[in-house]
Amino acid sequence: MNHSQYKETLVQARYVTNEVLQKNWYTKLSNISLSVIGQSEEGEEIASITLGRGSKKVLMWSQMHGNESTTTKAALDLVNFLSSKNELAKIINDNCTITLVPILNPDGAKRYTRANANNIDLNRDAKLLSQLESQALRKLFEAFGPDYCFNLHDQRTLFSAGNAKKPATISFLSPASDPERKMNPTRESAMKLIVAMNQELQKEIPGQVGRYDDGFNDNCVGDFFQMKKVPTILFEAGHYPNDYEREKTREYIFHSLIEALKVIAENRIHEFRVADYFKIPENEKRFYDILVKNPQEINPDLTPNVSVGIRFKEVLETNRVLFEPEIVDVAELNGYFGHETFDCSLKNDVEQLHSRKEILNLIVNSKN
Numbered sequence: 001m002n003h004s005q006y007k008e009t010l011v012q013a014r015y016v017t018n019e020v021l022q023k024n025w026y027t028k029l030s031n032i033s034l035s036v037i038g039q040s041e042e043g044e045e046i047a048s049i050t051l052g053r054g055s056k057k058v059l060m061w062s063q064m065h066g067n068e069s070t071t072t073k074a075a076l077d078l079v080n081f082l083s084s085k086n087e088l089a090k091i092i093n094d095n096c097t098i099t100l101v102p103i104l105n106p107d108g109a110k111r112y113t114r115a116n117a118n119n120i121d122l123n124r125d126a127k128l129l130s131q132l133e134s135q136a137l138r139k140l141f142e143a144f145g146p147d148y149c150f151n152l153h154d155q156r157t158l159f160s161a162g163n164a165k166k167p168a169t170i171s172f173l174s175p176a177s178d179p180e181r182k183m184n185p186t187r188e189s190a191m192k193l194i195v196a197m198n199q200e201l202q203k204e205i206p207g208q209v210g211r212y213d214d215g216f217n218d219n220c221v222g223d224f225f226q227m228k229k230v231p232t233i234l235f236e237a238g239h240y241p242n243d244y245e246r247e248k249t250r251e252y253i254f255h256s257l258i259e260a261l262k263v264i265a266e267n268r269i270h271e272f273r274v275a276d277y278f279k280i281p282e283n284e285k286r287f288y289d290i291l292v293k294n295p296q297e298i299n300p301d302l303t304p305n306v307s308v309g310i311r312f313k314e315v316l317e318t319n320r321v322l323f324e325p326e327i328v329d330v331a332e333l334n335g336y337f338g339h340e341t342f343d344c345s346l347k348n349d350v351e352q353l354h355s356r357k358e359i360l361n362l363i364v365n366s367k368n
Contacts, residue, residue, distance in 0.1 A: 001258060003251045006084065008076040009171040011061045013245045014314070014321040016069035018106040019046055021175075023351040025076055032083065033268070036138025037101065039123035041117040044106035054095035057265050060150035060257075061101035061137060064107020064221070066115075066136045067314065071152030075100055077363045081258065088262060095265035099144050104133055112316040124217075126200050126224035134221075143224065148193070148231050148264060150257070155236040155347055157289055157339060158311065161210040162281030165337045168210035170201060170252050171236035171283055176216040177226040189231035189269055191277035196263045197256045198280055199272075205240070205252060210283040212236055231258070239287070241339065244312070244323055269335035290325065291338025294345040295363050308363055 010024035026034065026047070033050040039047060041288050062072040077102065092098075100269050101108050107117035108169040115121050116131055125134040141149075160167040174190035176182075211233060215222055225232045235256065263269055288309040296302040309329035315322045343350040344363075353360045 001255060003077065003254050003264060006071065006077045006080040006254070008080055008084060011073055012247060014067075014069055014102070015207045015316065015319055016063070016072050017109045017110060018103055019110075023077075029051045029079075032064070032079070037140045039132055040105070041132050042107045044110075046101065046106060048099055048101045048140060049056055050097065050099045051079065052093040052095075052097045054265065056091065056096045056148070057144060057146045058150065058261065058264065059141060059144055059146035060063055060098070060147045060152060061104045062152040063103040063105055063109050063150070065153060066105045066110070067112045067113075068154035069109070070154050070250050071235055071253050073246075074100050074237070074257060075102055077250070077254045079253075079258050082280060085116055088258070090352065092258075092265045094263045096261060098261070099146075101140070102288045103139070104137060112314070112321060114227075123221055124219045126219050126221045126305060128219075129193065137221070139141075142151070147209075147223070147228055148189075149225050149233070150260070151232060151234045152253075153234065153236050155238045155283075157239040158285045158287050159210060159238055159283045160286035160337065161208055162282065163284050163286060164281070165206060165286075166207040167239045167287060167339065168209040168236070168283050169205050169238050169240045169249055170256060171210040171212045171238060172280070173214055173234035173236075174196065174213035174221065174223070174277065175222040175226045175232055175234060176214045177223065179216045181216055183213055185227055186231050188231045188274050190226070190233050191274050192269045192272040193231070193260050193263060193275075194274045195272040196268075197259045198276075200255060200259045201252060204255070208240075209280060210238070210281040211277070212283055239339065240320070255360050265292050276354070283331075285351070288328070288336065289332065289340065291336065291341045291361060292353075292359075292363055293341065293343040295366065297344035298350065299366060301367060302330065303368055305332055306330055306368065307336075308334055308366055309336065309338075310359065310362065319340055325359055325362060327366055330366055330368055
């Protein structure tokens with residue numbers, strides 16, 4: 001599958017809002033049902049798109065957290081694909097009806113915040129339905145009556161796939177539907193779909209798929225829908241090396257969505273084994289964006305054996321997301337990894353740091 005053929009090139013980088021979609025994408029849609037399902041707390045329209053004509057209903061929503069835009073971009077690419085003359089697109093459209101909410105939290109998307117305008121995490125509002133956005137999603141869920149739900153998110157760069165030096169570029173979860181996290185046909189269906197996607201992803205990003213923690217919380221939308229006996233999958237778009245704009249991760253989410261829809265359309269869920277779901281390594285928090293070893297070589301205030309762990313803070317500035325480094329740990333960080341690693345005992349690494357003044361200054365001014 002050639003992703004570049006379907007990639008929506010007018011919507012890129014990390015800052016994706018209703019305004020961006022209205023300007024660059026919605027006007028291009030033709031022969032696609034576009035509806036308004038509600039409004040945000042600040043009066044922004046929440047749109048949904050429906051494609052296909054099949055009996056199997058799939059509901060997916062993205063940017064429930066406003067600053068998690070990678071899956072939105074991948075979903076636009078998916079719509080472009082399903083609108084094409086590709087034979088697989090025809091099979092999916094003939095067998096599935098798909099309703100997509102590209103941005104559930106437009107106020108948070110505009111602010112580039114996780115929460116909505118009232119500082120409420122919509123993914124912790126499944127029972128109370130205190131926010132207009134939550135109410136809109138629930139009404140859509142009840143009116144559409146989906147057979148499957150895809151809950152589309154981003155995750156931070158700190159996650160590894162297990163304890164290996166592999167970033168969790170994509171992570172999945174079949175949420176629990178009770179505190180004991182019991183198995184049932186609903187969870188198992190979601191697990192089997194995840195296995196199908198993982199098998200394809202391993203061909204492209206071996207060892208870079210993780211399994212998210214399945215602690216139960218009935219305030220979470222995925223857990224709540226799973227309780228309603230609708231197989232629900234949490235998608236988490238994570239880090240791919242040197243891809244902070246998440247354009248490469250976007251591609252892998254695109255492939256994952258197509259594989260899941262293909263398996264649903266072809267009635268092949270039964271071909272996959274629940275046992276293989278548990279072979280996917282659980283996410284661990286093993287990564288820093290930058291890991292600096294032996295920093296005492298350039299900062300004598302630091303004791304030997306410590307390392308400096310730096311993570312980027314995402315800051316919105318003039319409709320663009322900037323990545324500002326900040327020290328989060330100065331400690332013995334054995335067993336941790338960096339997406340970039342510098343060893344101050346090595347001349348070449350120190351020379352590289354001198355070309356990265358902002359990083360260098362952080363290390364020089366750091367304390368134990």
